[in-house]
Amino acid sequence: MRLKHDEKGRLLFTRCSGDGSYLNYLQLPLLLMRSFIIKGHTGGSREISMFHFKCTSKFRKSLVKIPDPKLLLHKPQAMPQCEFLTLNLTHYPKIADLRSGYLSKNQDVIDEAQRVHANVLGDLLERFSYAILFDLADYENKGDPAIAMGELQFLKRLGIQLLYYCKTSACSDKNVENAFLKFKDVSSAEMVVLLQGGGNMFSYESLDKIRESVITRFQDHTIVIFPQSIWLRYADYKLDYYRQMYNSHPDLTLLVRDQESYAIGEQMLPSAKVILCPDMAFQIGLVAFFAPASFDILWLKREDSETTGYVIPRPPPYLSLHVEDWTNWITPKTDTMEHIFHLTLNGLLFLQRGKVVITDRLHGHILSTLLGIPHVILDNNYGKVFNYHNSWTKGLETVRTARTAEQALAKAEELLSSYGGACQKNSMTFCDYNENLSQICK
Amino acid sequence: MRLKHDEKGRLLFTRCSGDGSYLNYLQLPLLLMRSFIIKGHTGGSREISMFHFKCTSKFRKSLVKIPDPKLLLHKPQAMPQCEFLTLNLTHYPKIADLRSGYLSKNQDVIDEAQRVHANVLGDLLERFSYAILFDLADYENKGDPAIAMGELQFLKRLGIQLLYYCKTSACSDKNVENAFLKFKDVSSAEMVVLLQGGGNMFSYESLDKIRESVITRFQDHTIVIFPQSIWLRYADYKLDYYRQMYNSHPDLTLLVRDQESYAIGEQMLPSAKVILCPDMAFQIGLVAFFAPASFDILWLKREDSETTGYVIPRPPPYLSLHVEDWTNWITPKTDTMEHIFHLTLNGLLFLQRGKVVITDRLHGHILSTLLGIPHVILDNNYGKVFNYHNSWTKGLETVRTARTAEQALAKAEELLSSYGGACQKNSMTFCDYNENLSQICK
Known part of the structure; x- marks a missing residue:
């Protein structure tokens, strides 16, 4: 029996530092958490499942609105949100995205993804x-x-x-x-x-x-x-x-x-x-900023076979725009597994260079979501980015979709005026030094 | 008049986000702060100096112990700590390090350095x-x-x-x-x-x-x-x-x-x-961790003309030790000033790879101090590292000096058992994956 419980029967997992902490997916909004009482606790035996929770009548009332009833192949009726949270999703293989798209906060979308991971x-x-x-x-x-x-x-x-x-x-x-x-x-x-x-x-x-x-x-x-x-x-x-x-x-x-x-x-x-x-x-969860923005808009533009081949529009003169694909943003190489971490970290750094991000890369979208950077997504050539967004992230309040590059730039400018006016908080400050100087000796 | 004051006459400086915050060097330990009442406030005129403070009798009692009276060329007597804080150090060009070496906490040493910067x-x-x-x-x-x-x-x-x-x-x-x-x-x-x-x-x-x-x-x-x-x-x-x-x-x-x-x-x-x-x-100030440690000990070993040419001793088998110079840890290149920030950030990342650091580079010492990583310093060929330590950082409780590489390793192991047992807090976790796996297909 690998899973550990505390004295109240709640699940613990062991962090690498060795201290016990609650599983991340339990860190749902406080109201929901109250329904997370584990069923069938029989004193630590293996039969305890971590993925089934008691559903109180109170929470049955918070219905998930189902846009298309056909989605629910195995349970074709409107379903209380709380009941959805009790499902073993491996038995309902097509409906794991039922709740995620209604969540508007990054933390909630991340928590829901981790909950579904734990479930499935x-x-x-x-x-x-x-x-x-x-x-x-x-x-x-x-x-x-x-x-x-x-x-x-x-x-x-x-x-x-x-x-x-x-x-x-x-x-x-x-x-x-x-x-x-x-x-x-x-x-x-x-x-x-x-x-x-x-x-x-x-x-x-x-x-x-x-x-x-x-x-x-x-x-x-x-x-x-x-x-x-x-x-x-x-x-x-x-x-x-x-x-x-x-x-x-x-x-x-x-x-x-x-x-x-x-x-x-x-x-x-x-x-x-x-x-x-x-x-x-x-x-990976929510990521704290560790770098300030260098540009108003960072455009992570894919240059591979999945590009739709759009052309970057000319930005207005008062906006600093930087366009780059992150495959050329080379990471120091080591031969241990830390290299995978450093590659990821470098991607997170790349995105933090923008107060607002525009991207047609799916993980431009996903890592910006982990960082909380407001961003605009364009699709790739076969619909991967929008398909993902439709399932899991379409409720996020700081994400916009765009069909054209011009639309993307316009929406990024809107996001900038709504959310992007200040330096990234909680990071070392180094802003305003980049493009505003008369660097005559390049 | 560039300097701004709040309603109590305290100095403000403008952060890049545009909000007013107090100068960092005012963030000294709370007791000291009480004596930081600005003298000669005359309603915002230019004559106000930011570097002279009222010295109350209470704080005159906390004497700085002066190891060598000759140090005080211009004021050759024992000096109350508070009085030292009131000096304009450009008039006392040799004694700016009088207080720093007695401070044991990283934050205090950083604050004192920033105070002296502001003063001088x-x-x-x-x-x-x-x-x-x-x-x-x-x-x-x-x-x-x-x-x-x-x-x-x-x-x-x-x-x-x-x-x-x-x-x-x-x-x-x-x-x-x-x-x-x-x-x-x-x-x-x-x-x-x-x-x-x-x-x-x-x-x-x-x-x-x-x-x-x-x-x-x-x-x-x-x-x-x-x-x-x-x-x-x-x-x-x-x-x-x-x-x-x-x-x-x-x-x-x-x-x-x-x-x-x-x-x-x-x-x-x-x-x-x-x-x-x-x-x-x-x-730069105190830096929050943004990466977990990959090794027990990270040895930042200089490979330039300032090396003393020592040989790395064999570590005990239960310790993971990584030896590298950071000049080969290449940073993605951009042609704006953000490159300077990214080079620095990469140095900060490099050091975070160790739970404990050993180094003969001065900024291995200084950036480890900003990060709060316990570390051991070796000198370079002409005494630069130890000379710096003698002036400014010799009171730091998580820093050790070593005369030989063997001594450095032994002291690092002591630091590891005192301070280095856990993952770096407040960073993404990715530890324990590096060296413990049977990676048979490199």
């Missing part, structure tokens, strides 16, 4: 003592390392011991085979095999190949793919090849980050469990 | 409305950008408008000449010429050459060199050349960071004012 992934993983994790992103697209950091954070919180990990750059067939040989004696009842989340299923073949290697090799183990977005980018023959590959595994769960990906996944992978689940970077 | 540099610079600043360090030796950041911070606090700056990499003779031509019409009563501090007088010729260029060109302006350490590294003929060059200016002030440099400066530069003053990086 907790249910899937809690029975395992050990995990091995392939394809931890160690490259400069800061969103992927942020996901990796969230995954590691979550495993730590759940108390699952990581026996082995493999950074993307090191996940060769040979190393997958080495890992298999090294841990083949750990039983499939004790060890789960995990694959990094992201936005690269059926679209970035080097990563589908890593998954192929793992799925083919670990046929006897439960495999869970952390939350993904699906982009059907390949030609039909190749789609078919990987579809069959994924369907070949007897115990594969694919978590997906949006309804569009859910629909595709459910259709293409009938052999797999497909479950809606928010992006793992939300495990 | 405030007195020197307060009459100027404008400044130009040469040789702002934009290279990867993180201590120098940290000094630059402190200088900019201080000018901002004093309300002096920076008309022009020149990063080290851009301070060519031509650019010094350009700056002169551009600002020659700003009167010497209004504009001061400033030169970056550091540890490079009479030792790093490219920087002495920049100063030569500025000093030769700006003969009619007041020039102040921010706090330096002096290392007489050149052959005699070259020392003599630069000595004459510095003495050629009619209004040059050289601030020095330790008593050794004071003695050399006073002897070699009779034409200049030489005044003791702490390192400008202390203007």
Whole structure:
């Protein structure tokens, strides 16, 4: 029994400093917390589930308004918010986003994401003592390392011991085979095999190949793919090849980050469990500023194959605008796992350079949400950013969507006048020095 | 009149966010603060000096113990601490360090450094409305950008408008000449010429050459060199050349960071004012952690011409030790002044990788002090680190000195068991993941 309880039966988790603290997902708004009394507490035995709570009549009254009743495939009626909070979402694989979109505060959206992680992934993983994790992103697209950091954070919180990990750059067939040989004696009842989340299923073949290697090799183990977005980018023959590959595994769960990906996944992978689940970077939680803004508007503009190819409009002369992709914002390299943290930190720093952010990168949106930076999102080429927003973050009060670059700039200027007038608080101050000086000797 | 007062006559300074806050050096321990009633308040006129305070009899009783009476050249008697706080230190150029070494808390040492800055540099610079600043360090030796950041911070606090700056990499003779031509019409009563501090007088010729260029060109302006350490590294003929060059200016002030440099400066530069003053990086103030530790001990080991050439001892197997110089920890490059901030931030990140730090770099010591990381210092080849420590930081309770690398490691281990057992608080957690895993596929 890994889970610990305090004297009132509430769950504790062990932080790395060794002191007991309550699970983050319990830090919901105070009113909701009162309904979080754990059912079926039988003195610390394994039967206690951390994901089912007593629902009082008082909280039945706060209804979740369901925009489309068809969403609730398994419970097709309006549902009290509190009842929703009691559901084991692995049994309701399409409705995990039911509450999140109604939340307007960053902290609440983050808490809800962590609650759903604990609910869905907790249910899937809690029975395992050990995990091995392939394809931890160690490259400069800061969103992927942020996901990796969230995954590691979550495993730590759940108390699952990581026996082995493999950074993307090191996940060769040979190393997958080495890992298999090294841990083949750990039983499939004790060890789960995990694959990094992201936005690269059926679209970035080097990563589908890593998954192929793992799925083919670990046929006897439960495999869970952390939350993904699906982009059907390949030609039909190749789609078919990987579809069959994924369907070949007897115990594969694919978590997906949006309804569009859910629909595709459910259709293409009938052999797999497909479950809606928010992006793992939300495990990082709310992040305190550690740097002041250098620009009024920081435009994180993707320069990869997912760009929609828009042109940056000319800003008004009174606005300082900086446009850059963060893949060129290079992080000091180390050969330990701290590199993944530093990549993430560098992404968080990159975004703090703007009082307001405009971005067409999903993790420009997600990390800005963790930081509390007001921002405008543009979609990528296949709808990933807006699909995510539609499921999880559409209620956020400091986020705007834009269809064109001109609209994005106009909305960013509105956000700037509403929220962006001051230096970032609680950080070292170094503002106003950047563009206003006569730096004649560059 | 740039200085602003509140309704009680206390000084305000304008933060970049635009709200009024009290000067940092007023944030001394509460007891001391009570004696900080400003003398001679005459309704906001320019005669009000910010650096003289009323001294009550109560506080006369808290004597500063003076280790060597000869230190007090101009006031050769034991002095009440409160009376020391009332001195205009530009008139007592050798005793600015009288109080700092008795302070045991990081916050107090930082406050005292900022108080002395305000006292000494405030007195020197307060009459100027404008400044130009040469040789702002934009290279990867993180201590120098940290000094630059402190200088900019201080000018901002004093309300002096920076008309022009020149990063080290851009301070060519031509650019010094350009700056002169551009600002020659700003009167010497209004504009001061400033030169970056550091540890490079009479030792790093490219920087002495920049100063030569500025000093030769700006003969009619007041020039102040921010706090330096002096290392007489050149052959005699070259020392003599630069000595004459510095003495050629009619209004040059050289601030020095330790008593050794004071003695050399006073002897070699009779034409200049030489005044003791702490390192400008202390203007950054106390820094909150933004990253967790990756190692038990981070050894920031200098690999430049100032190393003493020691060999790293083998650590006990239960300790994780990482040895690295921070000049190879490369910062993402931008062409605006934010680069100086990012270089500093990267230095602060580098140090946070250790629960405890060992270093022979002066700004390993100073930035660890700003962060509150317990650390052990070794000296550099010419005594710069220990000389600084002797003047300003020798009372700090979480700092140890070591004469050998073996001693440093042993003392670091002691600090670790006293202070270093937990994750850094208030930062994202990511610890325990670095070295403890079987990462068989590097």
